Amino acid sequence: MQEPSPFGPFIEKLWHRGKALLGVEYPILGGAMSWLSESGLVSAISNAGGFGVLAGGNMELDLLKEEVEKTYRLTNKPFGLNLITIAPNFKDHLDYALKTRFPFIILAGGLPPREAITRIKEAGSKLFCFAPTVGIARRLITMGTDGLIIEGHEAGGHIGSVSTSVLAEQILPHTKQVPVFVAGGIGSGLLAAHYLMLGASGIQLGTLFAVAEECRAHKNFKQALIKAASKDAVPTAQFDPRLPVIPVRALLNEGSRDFNTLQLGLIAQLERETITPREAAVKLEEFWLGGLKKAAIDGDVVRGSVMVGQSVGLVKKVQPVKDIIAGLLSEAESELNRLLAIACESRG
Ligand SMILES: Cc1cc2nc3c(=O)[nH]c(=O)nc-3n(C[C@H](O)[C@H](O)[C@H](O)COP(=O)(O)O)c2cc1C
Numbered sequence: 559m560q561e562p563s564p565f566g567p568f569i570e571k572l573w574h575r576g577k578a579l580l581g582v583e584y585p586i587l588g589g590a591m592s593w594l595s596e597s598g599l600v601s602a603i604s605n606a607g608g609f610g611v612l613a614g615g616n617m618e619l620d621l622l623k624e625e626v627e628k629t630y631r632l633t634n635k636p637f638g639l640n641l642i643t644i645a646p647n648f649k650d651h652l653d654y655a656l657k658t659r660f661p662f663i664i665l666a667g668g669l670p671p672r673e674a675i676t677r678i679k680e681a682g683s684k685l686f687c688f689a690p691t692v693g694i695a696r697r698l699i700t701m702g703t704d705g706l707i708i709e710g711h712e713a714g715g716h717i718g719s720v721s722t723s724v725l726a727e728q729i730l731p732h733t734k735q736v737p738v739f740v741a742g743g744i745g746s747g748l749l750a751a752h753y754l755m756l757g758a759s760g761i762q763l764g765t766l767f768a769v770a771e772e773c774r775a776h777k778n779f780k781q782a783l784i785k786a787a788s789k790d791a792v793p794t795a796q797f798d799p800r801l802p803v804i805p806v807r808a809l810l811n812e813g814s815r816d817f818n819t820l821q822l823g824l825i826a827q828l829e830r831e832t833i834t835p836r837e838a839a840v841k842l843e844e845f846w847l848g849g850l851k852k853a854a855i856d857g858d859v860v861r862g863s864v865m866v867g868q869s870v871g872l873v874k875k876v877q878p879v880k881d882i883i884a885g886l887l888s889e890a891e892s893e894l895n896r897l898l899a900i901a902c903e904s905r906g
Pocket of ligand 1: 588589590591592613615640666709712713714715716741742743744762763764765766768850865866867868869
């Protein structure tokens with residue numbers, strides 16, 4: 559008779575804190591993606607045992623309420639709400655989330671204001687924040703976050719400058735206070751297994767879920783992802799330090815060139831003092847939001863912004879969320895079993 563695989567008990571030991579904090583079968587987060595992470599995709603991820611996250615940050619308040627209620631109707635499993643602290647509607651979003659006692663809030667958009675953290679903690683919601691550097695990770699822990707998401711340069715969308723692997727080395731072995739989830743560049747269960755072994759309590763993926771059957775992305779968007787190589791997903795350049803550009807990783811296309819033209823125009827306006835840096839930053843963010851909609855919803859992958867991570871090179875086909883999660887688990891299982899076999903062999 560075949561020996562039972564040690565994978566089950568092994569992975570349970572590795573990710574038990576992530577499971578307990580989120581209340582899910584698999585601490586695999588479907589990272590919020592503006593325009594894409596709505597009730598359909600979020601509920602599919604949570605129903606498959608993962609943790610879906612609603613991308614609320616850029617929604618009008620009424621749509622946000624509608625989407626939260628719709629997700630509650632589609633799943634009775636836990637899911638999160640991603641809010642962007644620098645978005646114009648942030649205060650209204652947070653008021654709504656706290657008034658309705660939303661249980662899991664993920665704050666994006668830089669170091670969150672202390673007041674927002676205090677209110678979330680007082681309301682009894684679980685708080686998750688993004689750490690793009692080791693210094694920010696430490697500050698967020700001190701400020702009281704319940705979970706950290708370390709997101710590296712390889713990720714899709716707005717990105718930091720440090721790679722996921724370096725953040726993992728710097729943060730995972732030394733962070734015992736809160737569970738840490740790793741995001742950015744994860745395209746298979748192989749890498750996921752290694753981040754878990756380094757101390758992660760779970761993982762977060764965006765790009766892989768963008769091609770899920772349940773994701774509302776236009777078919778042109780999904781096909782662009784299937785065709786793209788990792789090298790095609792590049793970050794934007796910043797031409798002038800006076801213009802506060804948060805780098806965005808997306809497929810290089812006409813839209814990337816439009817962004818460069820916009821930047822040069824805004825720099826000229828800054829020089830003439832006809833715009834403030836803050837107004838210029840808002841224009842850049844509007845560009846990305848509009849560009850992502852153009853590509854992801856309208857299907858214009860030439861002029862729109864096809865935001866993806868480098869993991870796009872591992873995206874092979876459109877498939878249901880449950881198959882994506884099953885694939886990740888099976889790859890993680892093969893990798894952990896391979897290492898366990900080597901360990902057993904070397905013990906003799
Ligand atoms: C199209 C797209 C849109 C995104 N929008 C958001 C967002 O609104 N809020 C956020 O916190 N992260 C956003 N992200 C980041 C993801 O939540 C996730 O952390 C990232 O995609 C992980 O890297 P990966 O794409 O390599 O898996 C976005 C990513 C993509 C690809």
